[in-house]
Amino acid sequence: MPVQALHTRQRLAPAPRALDVPLHVHKIYAPRRRRQYVIKATLNTTVKQLKSIIDPQTAKGQSSDFANANFPVDQEGRTLHLGCKRGEVANRILSVGSMDRALMIADQLQGAEPGAPLFQHLSGRGFLTITGLYQGTPVSIITTLMGMPNMDFVVREARAVVEGQMAVIRLGTCGALRPPAKLGSFMVASPGAVCVRRDPDAWTFDDGRPHYTVSAPVPADPQLVQLLVAACTEHGGADSVVQGLDATADSFYSSQGRTGGHFEDVNEAVIEQLMAAHPQLVSLEMETFHLLDLARCSRGGIKAAAFCIAAAERYSNRFISKEQIQLCERLGGAAALTALMQCPLTDAVGADGSTSSTSSSASSNGNGSSNGNGNGNGKSHVLPADAYVWVRRHAASAVVKRQV
Numbered sequence: 077m078p079v080q081a082l083h084t085r086q087r088l089a090p091a092p093r094a095l096d097v098p099l100h101v102h103k104i105y106a107p108r109r110r111r112q113y114v115i116k117a118t119l120n121t122t123v124k125q126l127k128s129i130i131d132p133q134t135a136k137g138q139s140s141d142f143a144n145a146n147f148p149v150d151q152e153g154r155t156l157h158l159g160c161k162r163g164e165v166a167n168r169i170l171s172v173g174s175m176d177r178a179l180m181i182a183d184q185l186q187g188a189e190p191g192a193p194l195f196q197h198l199s200g201r202g203f204l205t206i207t208g209l210y211q212g213t214p215v216s217i218i219t220t221l222m223g224m225p226n227m228d229f230v231v232r233e234a235r236a237v238v239e240g241q242m243a244v245i246r247l248g249t250c251g252a253l254r255p256p257a258k259l260g261s262f263m264v265a266s267p268g269a270v271c272v273r274r275d276p277d278a279w280t281f282d283d284g285r286p287h288y289t290v291s292a293p294v295p296a297d298p299q300l301v302q303l304l305v306a307a308c309t310e311h312g313g314a315d316s317v318v319q320g321l322d323a324t325a326d327s328f329y330s331s332q333g334r335t336g337g338h339f340e341d342v343n344e345a346v347i348e349q350l351m352a353a354h355p356q357l358v359s360l361e362m363e364t365f366h367l368l369d370l371a372r373c374s375r376g377g378i379k380a381a382a383f384c385i386a387a388a389e390r391y392s393n394r395f396i397s398k399e400q401i402q403l404c405e406r407l408g409g410a411a412a413l414t415a416l417m418q419c420p421l422t423d424a425v426g427a428d429g430s431t432s433s434t435s436s437s438a439s440s441n442g443n444g445s446s447n448g449n450g451n452g453n454g455k456s457h458v459l460p461a462d463a464y465v466w467v468r469r470h471a472a473s474a475v476v477k478r479q480v
Contacts (some may be wrong), residue, residue: 147236155233158218159199162237166207166214167424168416169234170409171227171246171367175204178217180402181247181409182206185215203230213417220246224271224326224366231370235377240423243300243379244371245412249401250322250361250384251332253351257318257358257386259396260404262308262411264383265322267356268295269365272325272332272346279340287342288331290350293321294368297379303418304381307411312404320358322382323350324365332360333390347390359384379419383408 142148142156153161172178185208187193194208203226204219220230227246235242250263257263271291278287308317325331330339333346351357364382371380385404387396396404 149236153237155236157199157201157229158203158205158233158237159201160197160205160233160237162239164195164197164207165205165218165234165238166216167238167240167242167421168213168215168419169242169244170215170217170412170416171220171230171244171248171363172217172409173220173222173248173363175202175219177247177405177409178204178206178219180405181413182208182217184410184413185210185217201229210413210417215413215416220363222328223362224324227363227366228370231367231378235374241377241379241421242424243297243416243419243421244367245300245304245380245416246364246367246382246384247405247408247412248361248363248382248384249387250359251388251390252318252386253347253358253360253390255391257320257389259386259389259394260316260400261318261386262312262316262383262404262408263322263359263386264301264305264308264317264319265296265359265364265368265381266301266305266319267321268293269322269324269368269382270294270350270354270357271365271369272323272350274326274331274341278342288346290323290353291365293354294365294372296368296381297371300379300381300415300419303415304383304411307414307418308383308408310414311407311411316407318358318386321354321356322359322361322364322384323354323357325360325362328362359386360390379421381415383412 141150143151148156149161150156155161158165170181172181182194182196185194185206187208194206196207197205199205202219202221205216206218207214207216209215216234218230218234220227231244234244252258252261252263270293273289273291275285275287275289278285305317305319328334329336330341330343331346333343335341335344347360350360361384364384367380367382371378385396385401385408387401388394
């Protein structure tokens with residue numbers, strides 16, 4: 077019998093590019109309201125193929141399925157872009173840019189119990205959410221794609237479906253602006269980040285105003301930064317960690333000082349001016365500032381920190397190799413998960429399904445709580461198979477579950 081996906085009888089096309097993850101078998105389940113066709117996928121499954129099995133109704137995001145134009149959710153409580161509902165996203169979140177990176181790092185997560193699958197959901201907008209356990213602590217890995225608007229979707233919609241305090245760490249890639257940062261360095265935004273924006277009015281009015289504006293710095297959470305630096309040092313070595321101010325740009329090209337002849341960007345001096353104004357500046361990318369800004373405005377509900385792998389040396393014009401970036405992603409993923417596990421939170425859902433009301437100051441011993449759930453009791457809980465809503469075989473939209 078041919079493989080069928082969502083009532084189609086077309087076989088999945090041969091993959092033009094394999095996902096760079098360890099060899100596991102993926103099981104992809106169609107929506108509950110349809111017959112349950114199981115599609116087996118291996119390393120030859122591509123991101124394009126994963127997207128092709130999404131429920132067409134979910135992918136279209138039809139307005140009739142959603143209520144509340146102020147904050148749209150469907151009848152099951154799923155958000156418009158992330159596509160998740162309560163019980164499917166953990167209090168501790170690792171934000172990554174690409175689906176490949178998320179799948180690679182997710183190999184370090186475990187299911188509810190030995191042999192149980194991880195929860196994976198790919199939304200119609202391309203956001204992949206993976207939830208499982210890291211050393212007994214619930215963690216979600218979410219692809220935030222690129223740019224500040226996508227970070228906004230993820231943080232706001234995750235906040236809407238999570239109870240209790242949250243911790244979010246971003247692991248991305250960036251350009252290294254000056255030594256000692258080099259290719260493969262873990263660039264930790266310890267002081268926080270500034271935002272660089274292209275100002276269209278400078279072209280509209282041509283009145284001498286700056287073509288690019290730079291915000292004041294927004295700080296990262298100091299406790300989470302401390303945990304992150306320690307974890308990066310443990311997993312990558314002391315020489316791999318560079319701490320400094322980050323700059324988040326609203327474009328990969330113009331506001332990052334990349335020049336070309338097709339557009340009048342007036343950006344030849346952007347990097348030089350940034351570095352002169354901010355001597356601590358070491359990295360340039362597109363998401364960190366907005367994560368930290370949202371955390372600052374979250375009324376104490378979100379702790380946030382960020383670090384990036386130096387994928388390019390802007391001062392030497394060199395770019396990282398594929399082999400080196402993959403190694404750094406694995407090590408960086410382990411470091412981020414470790415820091416998240418150790419970060420104490422208030423009223424976070426623990427591995428036994430209970431909530432902790434222990435405050436950060438009371439439960440922290442310099443390394444965070446011993447089991448990562450904020451209760452500081454030193455116990456490592458094991459999830460029963462039905463402890464979470466996210467351990468299920470059916471959902472309102474296509475769900476991908478990886479067999480571990």
